[in-house]
Amino acid sequence: MRTETVPGTREQLLAAAERLLGESPYDAVSVRAINTAAGMNPAAVHYHFGSKDNLVAALLEDRLAPRWRAQLEDLSARRNAGWTPAVAELVDLVLAPFTELAADPLGRLHLRLLARFVLGRRQVRWTAHWFRLRPWTELLRAARPGLSVPEARRRWMLAFELILQTVGAPLAEDACAGPATVAALRAFVTAGLEAKA
Incomplete structure (x- = not known):
């Protein structure tokens, strides 16, 4: 063999x-x-x-998906069992891993690359389920049933942009967001996602 x-x-x-x-x-x-x-x-x-963009998208999926797999599989199982998420829980699902990545040099590289795609609204070929907006949109609509699909998508796009601008943009490269900044970001993103339509 x-x-x-x-x-x-x-x-x-x-x-x-x-x-x-x-x-x-x-x-x-x-x-x-x-x-x-x-x-x-x-x-x-x-x-x-x-393309180079699609290679880097594959790199991000390859390196980041395993870090989040258990947490997202648990989320899917809970959702399939009827659990309805709170908006703050959804924000924590995104923010906690991003702030962990920001504390690591290789993680900062991955965040910087992800920020480049998200903030630049670059069209890349994401293949992993959780790298697309659809599952996040569905979760937000479960938490806030009055939101339309387009409105939930817009809110998540803005939320991801703000999070990545704070923890993953090139200017944040050497300065990890401190606890006060992360707490304020969490509160702000949660309020934005929860706001009445």
């Missing part, structure tokens, strides 16, 4: 991109540089991901 010790092409590209993006600004890292750093042919990123 043969055991593969060399990471697959996909993982090599993700690791190379993560390393290069940790060393240089996003726009300074080219697809060619990623392919070269991974030891791949010049078309590898386009073949496996379609």
Whole structure:
């Protein structure tokens, strides 16, 4: 039985991109540089991901989804059992992991990349369920049944933008939000999501 010790092409590209993006600004890292750093042919990123943005989206899903999997699976199970979330609980589900990431250098890189996509409203190919707005919209509408789907989506978009601007934007790179800032952010986002339509 043969055991593969060399990471697959996909993982090599993700690791190379993560390393290069940790060393240089996003726009300074080219697809060619990623392919070269991974030891791949010049078309590898386009073949496996379609674009640099989609590669970075896959990187974020690959690195962040496992950190949140247990918590989100528990949320799904509770929801399927009939639990209706409170808005503050939903905010905590988002804010707590983001503030944990902000305290770690590699986590800050991931947050900065996520902030780039969310704040820039970039269209990328998210494949993971929880990286899309739909499940969050459904949860908010369960907590606030009077909200329409478009209104719940708008509120979450604004909430994610504010959270990422506070804990993940490039200007926040070296300064983690302190407890008072996180508490104020939690209260503000909760109030915005709960507000009457």
